[in-house]
Amino acid sequence: MSKKEANWLERNTFHHSIFWDLIKLVEEKERKNLKISLCIPTLNEEKTIGKEVLILRSELMERYPLVDEFAVIDSGSEDKTLEVASNYGADVYLASDILPEVGNKRGKGENLWKAIHQLKGDIICYVDADISNIHPRFVYGLVAPLIHRDEISYVKAFYDRPLNYSSGLRPSGGGRVTEILIRPLFSLFYPELSHIIQPLSGEYAARREVLEKIPFPIGYGVETSHLLDLYEMYGLETFAQTDLDRRVHRNQTTNALGKMSFGILQTFFNRLHAQGKLDKMPDLETFYRRFEVEDGNYHQLIQEVVEEERPPMIEIEGYLNRFNAS
Amino acid sequence: MPIEQIDSKTLLNDLLKEIPSRIEKIRQTRDSFLTDAVLLGEIPSPTYGEAERIRTVVDRFRENGLDSPMIDEFGNASAQLAGSNGESSILIMAHADSVFSPEVRHEIQVGSDSLTGPGIADNALGLAAMISLPRLLQELNIQLNDNLILVANSKSLGRANLEGARGFLETMSLPVRAGICVEGSTLGRLSYSGLGTLRGEITLQVPGDYNWKRFGASGAISHLTGLINQIREIPIPKEPKTQLVFGGLKCGSSYNTSPRQGSLRFEITSEGDEIIGKMENELNEICEQFSAETGTLVAMEVVAKRNNCGIPFSHPLVKTTRSIMQEAGITPQVDPSTGDLNALILGGLPAVTLGLTTVENLREINETVYLDPLYAGIAQLVTLIQAIDQGICET
Numbered sequence: 131m132s133k134k135e136a137n138w139l140e141r142n143t144f145h146h147s148i149f150w151d152l153i154k155l156v157e158e159k160e161r162k163n164l165k166i167s168l169c170i171p172t173l174n175e176e177k178t179i180g181k182e183v184l185i186l187r188s189e190l191m192e193r194y195p196l197v198d199e200f201a202v203i204d205s206g207s208e209d210k211t212l213e214v215a216s217n218y219g220a221d222v223y224l225a226s227d228i229l230p231e232v233g234n235k236r237g238k239g240e241n242l243w244k245a246i247h248q249l250k251g252d253i254i255c256y257v258d259a260d261i262s263n264i265h266p267r268f269v270y271g272l273v274a275p276l277i278h279r280d281e282i283s284y285v286k287a288f289y290d291r292p293l294n295y296s297s298g299l300r301p302s303g304g305g306r307v308t309e310i311l312i313r314p315l316f317s318l319f320y321p322e323l324s325h326i327i328q329p330l331s332g333e334y335a336a337r338r339e340v341l342e343k344i345p346f347p348i349g350y351g352v353e354t355s356h357l358l359d360l361y362e363m364y365g366l367e368t369f370a371q372t373d374l375d376r377r378v379h380r381n382q383t384t385n386a387l388g389k390m391s392f393g394i395l396q397t398f399f400n401r402l403h404a405q406g407k408l409d410k411m412p413d414l415e416t417f418y419r420r421f422e423v424e425d426g427n428y429h430q431l432i433q434e435v436v437e438e439e440r441p442p443m444i445e446i447e448g449y450l451n452r453f454n455a456s
Numbered sequence: 457m458p459i460e461q462i463d464s465k466t467l468l469n470d471l472l473k474e475i476p477s478r479i480e481k482i483r484q485t486r487d488s489f490l491t492d493a494v495l496l497g498e499i500p501s502p503t504y505g506e507a508e509r510i511r512t513v514v515d516r517f518r519e520n521g522l523d524s525p526m527i528d529e530f531g532n533a534s535a536q537l538a539g540s541n542g543e544s545s546i547l548i549m550a551h552a553d554s555v556f557s558p559e560v561r562h563e564i565q566v567g568s569d570s571l572t573g574p575g576i577a578d579n580a581l582g583l584a585a586m587i588s589l590p591r592l593l594q595e596l597n598i599q600l601n602d603n604l605i606l607v608a609n610s611k612s613l614g615r616a617n618l619e620g621a622r623g624f625l626e627t628m629s630l631p632v633r634a635g636i637c638v639e640g641s642t643l644g645r646l647s648y649s650g651l652g653t654l655r656g657e658i659t660l661q662v663p664g665d666y667n668w669k670r671f672g673a674s675g676a677i678s679h680l681t682g683l684i685n686q687i688r689e690i691p692i693p694k695e696p697k698t699q700l701v702f703g704g705l706k707c708g709s710s711y712n713t714s715p716r717q718g719s720l721r722f723e724i725t726s727e728g729d730e731i732i733g734k735m736e737n738e739l740n741e742i743c744e745q746f747s748a749e750t751g752t753l754v755a756m757e758v759v760a761k762r763n764n765c766g767i768p769f770s771h772p773l774v775k776t777t778r779s780i781m782q783e784a785g786i787t788p789q790v791d792p793s794t795g796d797l798n799a800l801i802l803g804g805l806p807a808v809t810l811g812l813t814t815v816e817n818l819r820e821i822n823e824t825v826y827l828d829p830l831y832a833g834i835a836q837l838v839t840l841i842q843a844i845d846q847g848i849c850e851t
Contacts, residue, residue: 180566181494188487193519210568217568219487262563263498378563 135366135430139325142282142370143428146271152194155270159277165198166273167251171241173205175259176214182257182264183218189266196270199249202259203228203241211259223248237348238332246341253277254341258332263378271372272335282370284336284360288328289377305330306384309420311391312354315398317419319407320358322366324419325430329357330394333374340368350390351397358401464848468776471842472783475835478596479784482838483831485595489588490827492516494566496587497573497580500558506531506610509552513587513608520590522606530623531610536603537590539845545603546844547628547635547805549621549796550586551579551612555819572824577815581640581825583608585812585834592838600845602633612796617655617760621799634773634844635800635807636837637793640825641818643833645811646781646788648774649766650798654724654732654758658683658743661753662716670751675714677707679752684720686742690735696728700735725794729763736761765801766792773806773849780839784832806849810837 149155159166168186172179179202190197202215202222216222226234228244242256253276255269272285308330316324323329330353344359346352360368382390402408418435443449501509513533517525522535533552539545554575556562564573564580571581586606593600605628609620639645660680667673684702692698700722707718726732739756747754767774769790781788793809800807812833816824843849 177565180568181564184487184566185491185494188491192487214566214568218566262565265495 135322135325138366139428139430142275142367143327143373144271144275144370145373146267146375149267149270149274152190152196152266152270155274155277156194156196159196162277164253164277165251166196166253166255167199167201167245167249168197168255168257168269169242169245169249170202170215170220170257170259171205171238171245172202172207172211172215172259173238174207174209174211176207176210178262178264179211179259180214180218182259182261183215183220185264186257186266186269187219190269196273197255199251201245201249203245203248205236205238205241235348239346239348239352242352243346243348246338252338253335254338255335256333261333261377263376267374268333268377269335271374272333275370275372276335276337279370281367283340283364283368284356285334285370285372286326286328286357287331287333287374287377288371289331289373290375307387307391307394311394313420314418317417318415319402320361321415321417321419323357323361325366326357326369327371327428329353340364347393347397350393354394355397355401358398362401362405464772467846468779468843468848471839471846471848472779475780475783475839478835478838479831481596482592482834485592486827486831488591489584489834490566490571492584492587493571493576493581493825494564496583497564497571497576498562500556500560500562501552501554501575502557503553503555503611503613503616505558506552509583510608510610513552513583516587517606520587522590528624528627530620532620532624533608534624535606537593537600537606539600539602539604541601542603543601543631544633545605545630546600546841547605547607547632547800547807548586548589548638548841549607549609549624549635549800550582550638551620551796552583552608552610553613553616554578554580555613556821560821569827570824571827572822574821574823577640577642577813577818577823577825579638579640581812581830582638585640585837586638589838589841592834593841596838598838598842600841602845603630604841605630605632609796615655615759618762618796618799621796622803625799625803625805632805634849635805636840636844637796637800637807637809638837639795639809639811640813641815642789642811643813643829644781644787644789645791645809646774646777647791647793647797647809648769648771648777648807649792650762650764650801651725651792651794652727652729652732652764653760653762653794653798654736655722655760656724656736656739656756656758657719657721658739658754658756659719660717662714663751663753666716666751672750675708676716676718676752677714679746679750680705680707680718680720682750683742683746683754686746687722687739690738690742692735693728693731696726696731698724698726698728698731698735700724723794725792727764727792732761762794762798762802765798767801767806771806771849772851773808773844776843776849777808777810777836777840780836780843784836784839786832786836806851808840810840812837 202220212222225241225244228248275282275285347355416436418433499509510533514525517535525535556574611619704721708715743754743756797809813830814826
């Protein structure tokens with residue numbers, strides 16, 4: 131790992147607990163005259179949306195006025211998501227009603243993209259709707275680096291995965307698609323981006339000035355595309371990441387993860403193509419990069435993985451002699 | 457009619473008139489106490505393991521601007537909202553412990569008109585309502601003359617035998633006019649007396665040198681069954697009202713091995729202290745005799761014992777509470793307490809326990825509190841505090 135990369139990891143990786151003083155955070159936000167919008171994209175989330183709206187509104191709008199605007203943007207839920215969300219005071223929008231002249235596409239990325247048009251904040255924080263242990267840290271942990279550090283424009287969340295935890299040492303906590311697909315891909319093509327501990331986390335906050343400049347895949351590739359596009363435009367320094375401790379959410383089936391991976395691969399290869407990395411393929415990296423967290427410190431583990439190959443057996447003289455092949 | 461009585465009546469009538477608008481105002485400002493109920497409810501807080509929930513309560517007290525929040529030597533969190541003259545105080549208590557172990561997933565679901573999860577009624581909601589009082593009083597433009605002492609007491613349930621509440625009261629130095637215990641369950645609950653209670657655990661052990669060949673020899677399950685049958689023969693009087701409940705039985709762990717030990721938990725409640733004493737003696741005799749006759753080791757441990765206590769039904773505190781409930785559309789259900797109220801009344805304080813809302817599946821994983829009745833439940837609490845503050849509840 132280069133010194134620059136180690137430095138980034140040290141300076142731009144936070145734990146939410148260092149931002150506990152919300153009074154100070156609100157003061158700094160007001161001093162910088164920033165407005166913050168919170169967006170929850172939804173599709174049939176009646177079981178968890180009530181708690182998210184109740185807690186985040188009550189704590190971050192009423193008790194501490196950190197968030198100026200709170201919207202639920204829905205893809206057409208058929209359950210009580212909209213009723214429950216508005217019962218607890220969220221502004222509720224149908225994605226199809228926003229910018230109707232561009233038409234309607236169904237997917238989480240559509241809601242995130244239309245939020246940029248609908249919401250007025252200088253910073254937009256996105257939080258998924260399926261978090262069953264929602265807590266204000268899921269928002270203040272992400273917007274705080276943007277409030278404090280002007281050079282940061284995009285903050286990703288990462289989490290504990292308690293099932294993997296044992297004896298103080300735990301792996302980086304990515305989900306299955308992160309560990310099996312994204313981290314190997316980043317190690318091969320964008321080694322610097324492998325410092326993002328959970329590149330697919332659905333919680334992130336960003337400045338409007340960068341969000342308005344990038345395209346949004348409407349489906350599974352939206353988180354990956356954000357990282358690739360902003361990295362291409364601004365480099366690693368524009369990112370930060372915050373440890374939000376534990377996130378409890380529903381588990382996905384392997385089939386669903388396969389579909390997700392397929393969508394992500396499309397996004398990924400589109401960018402490789404656009405950046406000329408497919409036509410002029412560089413030598414592939416042979417270092418696989420992953421993370422471990424120990425006592426609150428994050429270590430990147432770099433392991434050389436060289437896939438050596440043997441030729442077809444039929445080219446081996448000894449084999450030919452043994453079987454009298456010609 | 458003496459002027460003082462007329463004044464009390466007028467004061468009370470003025471307060472009662474406020475209740476309907478107060479219920480609406482509380483409904484509109486519900487978010488902060490519902491949030492507290494969810495956040496506190498998601499922190500496991502078994503009896504003797506309340507420390508994290510108690511720390512969160514202290515943080516909340518501090519965030520609400522209360523004077524010197526603290527955790528005392530008994531593990532209770534307390535804070536004070538200073539009154540305008542502060543010569544006396546009103547004590548509000550909500551227990552912080554729950555019957556659920558930390559292994560249970562403490563997740564509270566928020567529905568349109570309900571909250572569901574382990575311990576939300578008993579007593580995350582009561583705790584949240586107590587914590588929210590300073591904000592609620594401010595939003596309702598109520599300035600008290602008395603200090604309001606808020607206590608989240610630990611070690612209340614089961615074997616803890618009200619240790620937290622008793623410890624707090626023993627060391628409290630401020631003059632207190634009256635106390636209110638706040639419970640999530642159930643709207644309409646009106647407790648003004650503490651029921652005489654004895655909680656105990658009987659352990660039975662088959663000794664190492666037990667003669668398995670003797671006539672009637674068997675494992676701990678059969679012996680405990682026999683013992684329970686003998687206990688059930690104890691006559692239980694209808695007057696004074698008395699009840700014996702078997703609350704827990706632990707014995708064995710397999711299909712085909714006779715266990716060597718087991719235990720039985722029980723509770724006797726009675727309106728007659730002498731009945732409790734008599735039944736305790738009978739239980740001891742049964743255990744001794746059973747032990748001798750079966751060659752097993754039987755021991756009874758009393759883990760909690762309390763005498764009957766209470767204030768009269770005609771006490772102004774009880775009368776005023778009933779009037780407030782009636783005005784709030786709540787039907788009072790008189791229910792003697794076996795909880796913290798005992799500690800308050802035995803400590804010499806006039807006190808009542810109130811429940812806040814309707815509840816389903818109490819003490820189950822899917823314990824549910826309903827929100828619509830809750831606003832009236834909190835309005836009754838606030839109005840009763842104001843009535844105590846105005847001296848309406850004095851004898």
